[in-house]
Amino acid sequence: MPDVTAPAARPARERVLDAYTDLLERRGERAATLDAVARAAGVSKGGLLYHFATKHALEAGLLARLDTLVTADLAAMRTAPEGPVEHFLRSSASDDTPFDRTLRAVARLSQSSDAARQALADVNTRWLAQIRDAVGDDDLARTILLISDGIYYGSALLREQGDPTAGPGAREIDAAVRVIRRLAGNEGDGADGSRGSLAARAD
Amino acid sequence: MPDVTAPAARPARERVLDAYTDLLERRGERAATLDAVARAAGVSKGGLLYHFATKHALEAGLLARLDTLVTADLAAMRTAPEGPVEHFLRSSASDDTPFDRTLRAVARLSQSSDAARQALADVNTRWLAQIRDAVGDDDLARTILLISDGIYYGSALLREQGDPTAGPGAREIDAAVRVIRRLAGNEGDGADGSRGSLAARAD
DNA sequence: GTCTATAGTAAGATAGAC
DNA sequence: GTCTATCTTACTATAGAC
Structure with missing residues (x-):
């Protein structure tokens, strides 16, 4: 079952969407590159691309x-x-x-x-x-x-x-x-x- | 004096701003690259950069x-x-x-x-x-x-x-x-x- | 599930010919 | 004033190790 008591353990997939949201909102579409999103989410580019295989998939996730x-x-x-x-x-x-x-x-x-x-x-x-x-x-x-x-x-x-x-x-x-x-x-x-x-x- | 009778002779500088406007409006910031703007304005990238030396200058022109x-x-x-x-x-x-x-x-x-x-x-x-x-x-x-x-x-x-x-x-x-x-x-x-x-x- | 390394492409910008 | 290269950097995406 999901662990409701540990918000720090927010899954990487969610952290990626959070970071993507934040970058889009604060710095716009152009700044929301895979590189920047991965860095902000605290994962590598490869890690991000495991959860969202393409940029289009990232958008669909949002x-x-x-x-x-x-x-x-x-x-x-x-x-x-x-x-x-x-x-x-x-x-x-x-x-x-x-x-x-x-x-x-x-x-x-x-x-x-x-x-x-x-x-x-x-x-x-x-x-x-x-x-x-x-x-x-x-x-x-x-x-x-x-x-x-x-x-x-x-x-x-x-x-x-x-x-x-x-x-x-x-x-x-x-x-x-x-x-x-x-x-x-x-x-x-x-x-x-x-x-x-x-x-x-x-x- | 300026030639009011020949609208076809719209100066390249104006055509560049027109094309930049059009691309931003219809396809967004990411699509409005120097390359795309130059193509839409009917000049080369070098030609565009004569009038607006940087992308920032193009924006300032708009x-x-x-x-x-x-x-x-x-x-x-x-x-x-x-x-x-x-x-x-x-x-x-x-x-x-x-x-x-x-x-x-x-x-x-x-x-x-x-x-x-x-x-x-x-x-x-x-x-x-x-x-x-x-x-x-x-x-x-x-x-x-x-x-x-x-x-x-x-x-x-x-x-x-x-x-x-x-x-x-x-x-x-x-x-x-x-x-x-x-x-x-x-x-x-x-x-x-x-x-x-x-x-x-x-x- | 996450990493590093890198291929391939496209971006902004410069140099110099005409 | 406008062109054709070309340089450099940054982007998306892939491959394969751990």
Whole structure:
């Protein structure tokens, strides 16, 4: 059975994916060479290539990990105490969960990989469905997703290597949350959209 | 005087920047090698290196071009007939102006270049200032910028090589414009950032 | 399961002809 | 201003020892 008590014994295969994620996120696709990944993971190039025979296999390994993590994230969103929408927006700029780190890594990969692009599109589809369920309004759900993308890509792309203050931060997110609350409050007039009761976290 | 009648005679230096932009946008940073850029621009590697002595100089050339184009874009925004905000959002996903193409190229570069990241941050700062002027509300201005980033990075990063229908499209943008109009309709009272009727509906 | 050594290729950059 | 070599380094991947 797996040893849950010794996190230091993290298997080499996992350490390789961790290192690949970290390099992609912090230094970009070009820097994430087999050599650099192996060094960062504390294995040799040959050792890395035992677990992932080609660079393409390494990428596929990362996408598989993303798929696992997104499923867990959707479940967390559904049960968040602050409501799914605010949870979703605030977690868009979080930088220390494995899920967010993996997502940023895959976003960087997506610039030259169709498979990575497709994986991101799938994540977005799953998010949209769940937010639409939460707010009961398609326009608003799509807009919330765009805001999240703005926060997310901003924090993914504008972030300086060591400086977490660059890119969108608490200030932007607070602004967006306030704006969406205004909308939630503005919904009762049955304007032109097609929803009914918009309960983002409402009552 | 410059020859305005012969666009075919576009100087090699410009063709190199065009080709670099195109490769970055369509195939990513890793594909934009000196060799590939030279080939796409119709010059030899030596020819390219006459105009840009190093790869870093090529990148700097692209950032300088972006700076010129953003200034022109801000001016166009100010005088847009549909108003600056809607103009801004709709142009976030446009894909055929030199400005948008350059911006997407620089976004891809920003994954491994501090200078490119800084250039994008500067563009955002200039946009924010102008939108804040237009809507007179800091929260709303920042939110609009995030929506735009969502549209923009989505169209930049999720777009398939040859398929312009992937990523955010007219549907998302229309949704966002409708949502912002709801807000605008709700704006008539008290015009600073901290008052009552728009506030937090939540508790 | 992990290592060292190395083959083969492609990258950024230089030198010098035209 | 643009070209054709060519140098050097770094990348992906393979082979075979331990």
